Amino acid sequence: MIDVIIPNYNGSALLPVCLDSLRAQTRRDFTVTVVDDASTDDSVALIKSRYPEVQVFQLDQNRGFAAAVNAALTATHQPFVALLNNDTEADPHWLAALIGALERWPQFAFAASKLRLFDRRNVLHSAGDFYRPNGEPGNRGVWEEDRGQYDVYSEVFGPCAGAAAYRRSALELLAEDGRVFDEELVMYCEDVDLNLRARRKGLRTIFVPTAVVYHRLSASGGGALASYYCGRNFPLVWVKNMPLELIRRYWPALIASQLRFVLHSLRHIREPAARARLRGQLAGLRALPSFWSRRALTAEETELIVKALDLR
Numbered sequence: 001m002i003d004v005i006i007p008n009y010n011g012s013a014l015l016p017v018c019l020d021s022l023r024a025q026t027r028r029d030f031t032v033t034v035v036d037d038a039s040t041d042d043s044v045a046l047i048k049s050r051y052p053e054v055q056v057f058q059l060d061q062n063r064g065f066a067a068a069v070n071a072a073l074t075a076t077h078q079p080f081v082a083l084l085n086n087d088t089e090a091d092p093h094w095l096a097a098l099i100g101a102l103e104r105w106p107q108f109a110f111a112a113s114k115l116r117l118f119d120r121r122n123v124l125h126s127a128g129d130f131y132r133p134n135g136e137p138g139n140r141g142v143w144e145e146d147r148g149q150y151d152v153y154s155e156v157f158g159p160c161a162g163a164a165a166y167r168r169s170a171l172e173l174l175a176e177d178g179r180v181f182d183e184e185l186v187m188y189c190e191d192v193d194l195n196l197r198a199r200r201k202g203l204r205t206i207f208v209p210t211a212v213v214y215h216r217l218s219a220s221g222g223g224a225l226a227s228y229y230c231g232r233n234f235p236l237v238w239v240k241n242m243p244l245e246l247i248r249r250y251w252p253a254l255i256a257s258q259l260r261f262v263l264h265s266l267r268h269i270r271e272p273a274a275r276a277r278l279r280g281q282l283a284g285l286r287a288l289p290s291f292w293s294r295r296a297l298t299a300e301e302t303e304l305i306v307k308a309l310d311l312r
Contacts, residue, residue, distance in 0.1 A: 002030035002099055003076040003168075004084060007068045009037040011086040012046050014216065019051050021089045027096035030082070031055065035072035038062040066181035066190040069161075073171065073180055081171065084213070085162040089118065091212040098165045098211035101153070109170035109203035110195075111211070112159030114150065115139075118216040122146050125215050128156030128207035129195065133246060133309055134253035135238035137192045140207075156207045157308060158195025163213040170203050182240075184290070188229035189237050196241040199308035200301035224276035231261065231280025232287070240291045243302035246309075 004022060008015065015034070022032055033055040036044055047054050057075050059068060069083065080099050084090065098111045112128040126139035127150035139160065141150050159165075171180045174197050181190045195205070238254060239247075261277060268274040297305075 001078055002027075002080045002082060002095065003072075003078040004030050004032045004082045004095070005069060005072045005076065006032065006034045006084050006086050007037060007065055007072070008034050008039060008043055008086045009062065009068075010039045010041045010043065012039075012041045012043045014087045015043060015046060016050070017089050018084065018086050019047070019054060021092075022084075022095075024092045025090070025095045026092050027099065030095060031076070031078065033057055033072050033076055034086075035059065035068045035075075037064070037068045064183070065187035066179075066183045066185055069181055070179045070183065073168075077168075079168050080165060081168050082165045083161050083163070085215065087118075087216040088163060089214045090163070091214075094163075094211050094213055097208050101206050101208045101211070102165060102167060105206060107204060108155075108206040109167050109198060110159050110205040111165040112156055112205055112207045113163035113165075113211040113213045114146075114207075114209050115160060115163055115213050115215050116146060118214040121214060124150070125217060126160045126162075127209070128154075128158070128205065129160050129192070130157045131192065131196065131309060133242075133250040134257040135234050135242075136257055137189065137234075150207070151209045153209065154207050156205050158191070158198065158205050159207075161191035161194070162215060163211075164191070170198065173201060174198060174203075184287075185233050185236065186229060188226055189233035192233075193237045193241065196237065196305070199305055200241065200297065202304050224272045227273040228276040228280040228283075231277035232284040233280075234258075235281075235284045236287055236291045239288055240294055241297075241305070243297050243305055245302055246306065 035057045038059050038061050044056055047056050057072055101111050114127055115125040117123045117125055122145055124141040124144050124146050127141040130138050182193050265274040265277045
């Protein structure tokens with residue numbers, strides 16, 4: 001009934017905690033598939049020797065998060081899909097709570113987990129995601145101590161794909177040329193793009209406060225890699241998905257946001273992540289015409305996006 005998909009690249013040191021937490025789930029009607037993005041460590045051998053119940057889908061070459069998840073979605077078939085990062089530990093009740101919410105409320109297509117930091121377990125990383133009109137995505141509650149301020153089931157803009165559930169029928173509706181995640185984004189912000197496309201179709205996300213996952217922040221990525229792709233993809237996702245009405249209204253805010261990132265990077269130019277962000281922003285400028293050409297928003301989609309941007 002549920003496909004749990006875990007993208008993995010050289011995560012042999014992280015996988016045991018993640019997979020052990022899935023073994024401890026109170027809900028048992030699921031299959032775990034690890035899609036290995038051409039790892040060079042012993043990830044695949046570890047899974048086969050210690051976790052024989054886990055299916056392994058191996059890619060011949062490293063293609064990035066979006067392509068890896070798309071490959072796993074093609075290879076699986078259950079009506080519910082849960083995505084989970086390899087650098088996480090899921091609470092034993094996580095899957096029961098997350099999928100249970102979708103079963104209880106059929107008006108929602110996606111479900112967002114409550115993500116806390118792995119090493120500071122009372123600190124939030126995400127209580128559902130939001131999106132600003134200037135092209136900056138955000139996490140509700142990030143860096144806040146979890147005092148119960150987000151312990152209410154509520155509609156949010158979208159889930160963080162590091163720990164999220166989806167109706168497969170919704171993902172199939174959103175597929176572009178048969179691909180759910182936009183592979184031109186490679187990694188980082190691919191879930192933001194999916195959330196925007198979902199909102200354009202009127203698909204909604206529920207935040208499930210009892211679906212708790214602990215995240216080793218950027219243990220499987222981060223640093224210069226994350227800075228490059230965030231620098232590149234923030235404006236590309238905006239250009240691809242924002243209605244002309246909002247582009248005319250908010251393009252100065254987008255430019256101001258991008259300039260703030262440039263100035264911050266220049267102040268920290270000796271740091272690899274800062275230089276990577278600048279390279280990413282330049283790469284984003286070069287890719288803008290391609291992403292602009294892929295725009296195809298209807299009047300109804302424009303109205304739905306405008307309403308969705310009010311969600312916090």
